[in-house]
Amino acid sequence: MRGYRRADGRIGIRDYVVVAYLVECAHHVARRIADPYAEQGVQLIGFPGCYPSGYAHRVLEAMCTHPNVGAVLLVSLGCEEFKRSALREAVRAAGRPVEMLVIQGCGGTAATIERGRIWVEARLAERRPPETSLGLSDLVVGTKCGGSDGLSGVTINPAVGHAFDLLVDAGATVMFEETCELIGCEEHMASRAADPALAGEIRGAVEKARRYYDDLGHGSFGGGNIKHGLSTIEEKSLGAYAKSGTRPIAGLLKPGVRPVRPGLYLMDTVNDGAVRFGIPNINDTQTVTEMVASGCHLILFTTGAGSVVGQAVAPVIKGVSNTRVFERMAGDMDVNAGTIADGVETIEQVGERILAEVVAAASGRPTRSEALGHQEFVLAYKTYEPLGPACLPA
């Protein structure tokens, strides 16, 4: 595998040019700048809000200084409250070429698009092939499930869990998420925690998620689950939990916080404090975005019904739980784990194939969603308090 070594020492597996809008009012201009180069790794991201948000700033800064990103064009309307100069300085400090265009100062839509495209084309002309060799121990990989079905927890999710075990054993950094879907798994997770203080933090994160969803009025176990053979909330949660594999849990992360050493991490995706901005993650892409902000080079996305999403800053490898949907949506799926239910492959064999897909994608081969041009990105308002001292190993 070969990657791109950045001036700050981090290594990326892609060399994206990112165009980032800093308020929805700059979205159209940013999109028009990026559009002609969508097939050349020019990616569109941004934050729609005008009112300032420390969380959104942290995530957007993490995206713009991500190792898969080689250059950044910031597009501002001018009157929004985003701290744009601080973001520009952070990108500059990370050693990436950065330009900021303020639409109100550039003379409007057409003039900004023209200047933006000239800048993007100059960055594309400077691109060089990847020259730094990298191994599995350099990789950060996250996992997320979406559109799950009755077989997800039996086939693709445990197969990803096996791939996670192989990655951890090879010295990689991996993360799973969604404490709100892990209710009933907290004691088992706590038993995997690297130390007792972390075990307490993990229990607390799941309890927070339970309270938050109680306040929102969302139930999480019912007749549909029972009809499909799930007997308890903890068995349902196990379906998602299986993605984490079996290795010890090294730490608890919040979005945008990067792991400090290799191993397996749990990400806490539920807001701190009272219910404030509604549902914590409005869709799968917001959660994926948060894991990428915490440094993921790649995402293993599992589905049963057949999700098609990708991501703007990290390639997404998609695995499906059943052969029927794999055959119907073969163009979108990188891995079929339906072979486990078909009695053709074991969980471990599919896990090894997933690892091979990780190596191929990290070596530069586009994943299905990349080849299809997917660049999903969502960033919404949230509030987080800083991590407690027990969350990350010293």
Added chain:
Amino acid sequence: MSADHRGGRRSGWTSGRMSGGGNSAVNMVVMAPGDNVGVATRDIAAGATARDLRGCRQVALEPIPQGHKIALADIAPEDLLVRYGVPVGVATDAIGAGRLAHVHNVASRYLDNDEDHYE
């Protein structure tokens, strides 16, 4: 490692799947060694044998619908049900090997699952 391990494209098992829809004898997944329940990957009739790919065999004493659990050992009241190496509930009644393990004989250790979930 080869970059050519995409599901559905390896000749080794693609041809088998195309001709027979998988290994027709296998109808169960035992997710981790030591689990005391297996998961049916298709409907298993009473009297039929549940088989996984690794050689685990268990005669079903009653119908086990797809996605439901079959006991692989005699499970006593208060015993934990273990799936994928993780406790997923506690037996409220004796569950003999080959029996269906579900809400009628399994309770959650966390939240009540005994409400009127069936419609």
